[in-house]
């Protein structure tokens with residue numbers, strides 16, 4: 001089992017401000033400007049969505065209301081610099097270094113790599129998605145979503161999503177990126193430790209587009225179908241493609257994703273094999289327990305068709321026996337859910353094994369009560 005964090009965006013917020021002790025005492029810098037204790041309620045924050053930032057853009061919009069009044073109308077760059085310095089203080093030292101290194105890595109790629117299909121880098125819903133998907137999202141009701149989604153096994157949702165043209169463009173972009181990597185001998189980070197091939201889309205400029213995909217299209221579905229695992233509060237993502245075939249990775253072992261909700265869409269090309277196999281949803285404690293017959297399910301990929309499942313839904317991919325399979329993955333995360341999870345022990349509303357244990361406890365307790373009543377009955381008759 002592996003729950004990869006590699007390539008994930010830095011942990012945002014929630015830190016206690018404790019920094020590892022340094023050898024020499026650092027000079028005490030008294031900031032000349034401080035955040036306000038109360039929000040500037042009338043201030044309309046700017047959008048930071050189009051900037052390459054190392055924290056989620058919505059955090060900057062939220063924090064902006066707390067800026068010192070004389071900074072509220074400064075340039076976005078000034079405000080980002082001020083807020084970023086504050087946010088960085090809340091990251092543990094190791095995490096801060098990692099985040100900084102990753103930012104430099106991305107910057108290096110973005111300043112040298114020339115995109116091939118520029119239309120992919122901004123969200124164009126009508127060009128990207130099939131009409132049935134667009135309609136269900138625009139209607140924005142539970143019924144409209146249910147009308148396009150099927151659930152062949154509990155917790156595995158599938159629906160038609162991507163236009164064939166979008167799939168072709170994304171495959172072409174990924175191939176162009178990989179050709180650049182080969183030509184320049186640039187050492188890239190793979191999507192996670194399970195893959196030798198594939199590429200992180202967020203690392204070469206597609207982060208903003210994928211954020212919009214999560215915010216506008218995946219969160220509304222997850223809110224309805226996965227409310228117990230932070231489906232309504234997805235706020236960061238890890239977006240990548242995986243590649244399978246004779247000359248790429250062949251299969252993918254049994255694992256859980258480092259996500260609350262995973263979107264997996266096949267982009268093509270021609271292939272056989274590569275089915276996803278599912279084995280039930282489990283919390284950390286029960287991740288290695290056995291599966292029940294009703295949890296066993298295989299899904300065959302079809303280009304353009306999405307699969308949406310919990311990151312904790314145990315799964316793997318069978319060997320792609322011929323051809324070349326490329327899939328788009330979006331691991332969507334909820335910082336709120338992750339924080340709340342720390343204070344919980346019982347996950348019976350989504351972990352198959354917690355749920356089985358709870359039912360077993362209830363059954364034992366009912367049986368004990370019954371036998372106690374029977375015993376009392378027997379005593380009173382005697």
Ligand SMILES: O=C(O)CCC(=O)C(=O)O
Nearest residue numbers: 242252257264317327329
């Ligand atoms: O190959 C697939 O379709 C599954 C990929 C996957 O599960 C992952 O990358 O987390």
Ligand SMILES: [Fe+2]
Nearest residue numbers: 255256257315
């Ligand atoms: Fe996975």
